[in-house]
Amino acid sequence: MAGFAKKAKTGTALARRVLTRALQPVVSGYFAGDWLAVLDYLQAPPHPDEEVITALPEPRLYVGMSAQAAGMAAEVGIPEDEIHAMLAAFLGGPTSLSPVEERVAALRDWWTAFDQMHAAQRPGMRSLWGLVDNELMAFGPDEHGFTQQLYRQLLPASVNEQVDRLWQSVTLQRHAKSIVSNPRPHQLMAETLGPALEFWHGVALTAWFACEGPYSRAPLSGVADYYGRPLTALRAAGCPISPDLFEELRIAELHLGPEEAIVKERRKLPVGTPIGSFTLTMSHSGGSRREGTVTLTDWVG
Incomplete structure (x- = not known):
C-alpha cells in the first residue's frame, strides 16, 4: 500500500494518519475494517501509541430495576x-417499569385472556378464528367461521388498550432513525409470541373445527405433521411439546361421533299429482360436524 509506505518513513504510522477517506473503503472491504489485520498483512508492528478497540464494553441491561x-x-x-x-x-x-418489563406484563395479560376464551368454548358457540391477528385483512362476515378482529369483541378492553399502545409504533429497517405508526399492533404482538401462539391457537382451532365443522384444516390425528414447523421452532427454543398431547388427540378423535352434514337451508315444497299429493324436501348443506368436544385447557394454560 503506497499510502502506508508514504506515512511510514520513520516507522509504523498511526491508523488515523494512514486511513484517509479514499483508503477506508479498501480496508473495510479487504480486512473488515481491522487495522491490526492490515498491519499483519504488511508484516509491520503497530505504533506504540496506537489505540485499537479489541472488545466492546460489557453491556448493562436496565431491566427489572x-x-x-x-x-x-x-x-x-x-x-x-x-x-x-x-x-x-x-x-x-x-x-x-422498563419497556421490556411492560411488554412482558402485557403479553402475560393477553395470554391469560386468550386461554380463558378457549377454555370457555362450548358446542354451538362461534369459533375463535380471528381472536389472533395473523390473517390477511378482510371485510364482511366469513361463512367458514372467521371473524375479522374478533379480539376487539372478546378480549378485555384493558388488554386491547395495552397492545394498541405498546405495539403501535415500529422502526423501519431502512430508516432506523425514524419511528412510524403500525396499523396492525395486534399482529406485531402475535409475532412476538412466535411459534408458541401459532401452535396452541392453531391446534385449539383444529380441535374446534374437527367437532363443530364445517371444515378442519387437519384431522386431530394429523396435528403433529400439520404443525411441524412451529413444533420444530419450539424444540429449538428449548420448549418442546410433549408427545402425550398428540396421543390424547388421536384417542379423542376415535371417540367423536360420525360425520353429520351441516344443513344450511331446508325447504319443503308441496307437489300435487293426478294420483295424489306429497311434499318435496330440498336441503342445502355445507361441510360436516362430529358429535363430541375436544378442549386443550389443561395443555394451553
Whole structure:
C-alpha cells in the first residue's frame, strides 16, 4: 500500500494518519475494517501509541430495576417513591417499569385472556378464528367461521388498550432513525409470541373445527405433521411439546361421533299429482360436524 509506505518513513504510522477517506473503503472491504489485520498483512508492528478497540464494553441491561427499588431506597436512605420517579425519568415512561418489563406484563395479560376464551368454548358457540391477528385483512362476515378482529369483541378492553399502545409504533429497517405508526399492533404482538401462539391457537382451532365443522384444516390425528414447523421452532427454543398431547388427540378423535352434514337451508315444497299429493324436501348443506368436544385447557394454560 503506497499510502502506508508514504506515512511510514520513520516507522509504523498511526491508523488515523494512514486511513484517509479514499483508503477506508479498501480496508473495510479487504480486512473488515481491522487495522491490526492490515498491519499483519504488511508484516509491520503497530505504533506504540496506537489505540485499537479489541472488545466492546460489557453491556448493562436496565431491566427489572423497579423490583429492586425498595432495596436501593434503603441503601441510600431515600423514599422508595423517589427511586421509582428517577427510574421513570431515566426510562422516559410514565412508570418505573422498563419497556421490556411492560411488554412482558402485557403479553402475560393477553395470554391469560386468550386461554380463558378457549377454555370457555362450548358446542354451538362461534369459533375463535380471528381472536389472533395473523390473517390477511378482510371485510364482511366469513361463512367458514372467521371473524375479522374478533379480539376487539372478546378480549378485555384493558388488554386491547395495552397492545394498541405498546405495539403501535415500529422502526423501519431502512430508516432506523425514524419511528412510524403500525396499523396492525395486534399482529406485531402475535409475532412476538412466535411459534408458541401459532401452535396452541392453531391446534385449539383444529380441535374446534374437527367437532363443530364445517371444515378442519387437519384431522386431530394429523396435528403433529400439520404443525411441524412451529413444533420444530419450539424444540429449538428449548420448549418442546410433549408427545402425550398428540396421543390424547388421536384417542379423542376415535371417540367423536360420525360425520353429520351441516344443513344450511331446508325447504319443503308441496307437489300435487293426478294420483295424489306429497311434499318435496330440498336441503342445502355445507361441510360436516362430529358429535363430541375436544378442549386443550389443561395443555394451553
